[in-house]
Amino acid sequence: MSTRLRHHPPFVRFWLASTVSDFGTYITGVALSVLVLVSLGGTPLDQGLVNAARWAPYLLFGLLAGICV
DSSP states (O other), X not given: OHHHHHTOHXXXXXXXXXXXXXXXXXXXXXXXXXXIIIISOOOHHHHHHHHXXXXXXXXXXXXXXXXXX
């Protein structure tokens, strides 16, 4: 089955796009941590607040979207 999927161009494009997106999401988290802790001289509490602010829209809007969909 895996050989058939590799020869299916739409699946390959989807897989590559998903991989690049996941990598970008991971790098964003690392970059924000470095920015807060190293460049801005923040504390671990500041890093936690930045991460909470980063994920808050998913929590708030995800619940609302779940009701509508």
